[in-house]
Amino acid sequence: MTVLTALLALAALAALTAVTVLVGVLWRRRQGTxxxxxxxxxxxxxxxxxxxxxxxxFGSRATLVQFSTxxxxxxxxxxxxxxxxxxxxxxxxxxxxxxGERADLVRRFAILQTPTTLIxxxxxxxxxxxxxxxxxxVVEERLEALR
Amino acid sequence: MIDPRSPRFGAGITAVLLAVxxxxxxxxxPAGDVASRILNPPYLLLGAISALxxxxxxxxxxxxxxxxxxxxxxxxxxGPPRELEDPRPPTFAQGVGFVVTAAGxxxxxxxxxxxxxxxxxxxxVAALLNSAFGYCIGCQLYLVLLRLRPSGARA
Numbered sequence: 001m002t003v004l005t006a007l008l009a010l011a012a013l014a015a016l017t018a019v020t021v022l023v024g025v026l027w028r029r030r031q032g033t034x035x036x037x038x039x040x041x042x043x044x045x046x047x048x049x050x051x052x053x054x055x056x057x058f059g060s061r062a063t064l065v066q067f068s069t070x071x072x073x074x075x076x077x078x079x080x081x082x083x084x085x086x087x088x089x090x091x092x093x094x095x096x097x098x099x100g101e102r103a104d105l106v107r108r109f110a111i112l113q114t115p116t117t118l119i120x121x122x123x124x125x126x127x128x129x130x131x132x133x134x135x136x137x138v139v140e141e142r143l144e145a146l147r
Numbered sequence: 148m149i150d151p152r153s154p155r156f157g158a159g160i161t162a163v164l165l166a167v168x169x170x171x172x173x174x175x176x177p178a179g180d181v182a183s184r185i186l187n188p189p190y191l192l193l194g195a196i197s198a199l200x201x202x203x204x205x206x207x208x209x210x211x212x213x214x215x216x217x218x219x220x221x222x223x224x225x226g227p228p229r230e231l232e233d234p235r236p237p238t239f240a241q242g243v244g245f246v247v248t249a250a251g252x253x254x255x256x257x258x259x260x261x262x263x264x265x266x267x268x269x270x271x272v273a274a275l276l277n278s279a280f281g282y283c284i285g286c287q288l289y290l291v292l293l294r295l296r297p298s299g300a301r302a
Binding site: 114 | 151166169170171172173174175230232233235236237239268271272275276279280281282283285286287289290291293294296
């Protein structure tokens, strides 16, 4: 082993580490941020039956649909935040759907990570999408817009 | 239920060991027959890491040596966790780590150049993202597999 190859190997490791840290920082920054879904791109109202829920499980103001799996470390924290928000906000319901056995939902909503949360308006139309563990202030802000 | 910091602590140790494999594998690529390829320090170290992944995915992360190390040495020095975590996600991720490192070991034994370093690099990225950012690539892979599965099929 020459000194040069060892140095090159260390440089490769440093570059790999730098790229990984960059990916991690960008990923963490995007976690829990809300993406507005324009009604024009997905105007169809969702039937509660799609999630195996009865019609009264949808809120009269908004519904927080949380997609989870068993292999999901951020789901309990999201469940807690959304559960509290729905409990104390009039007309807002929280619905958690385990997509572990619902490949159709994973495809239809292009779920790439869990938790993924959709905020539906009173008609059941998707208005907001949040990837990753939700931030309370972000959800409150989006709910405020759905009065 | 487990302390979520335990798998991240373990992933940190794994990342350091994988970094050693990458550097040794790149600076001293093996030459010669199968025996000399296998009896090479980076190959043996990756073999040990792979065996630990297999241990984690079959016995569960709670019984993994790093988990024991965390409970006896690290946990007493930390405050209680904000919440506990289901052990299934990190256990699944250990399985992904095993598959990646085992593939590197097989290809490395067959003489594919840099197989050990490339496999170690893939696992290193995953372990670093997990330990430093709590980002579990293996868990995301699970959803990708789910997308490929035909509708209606059960887990």
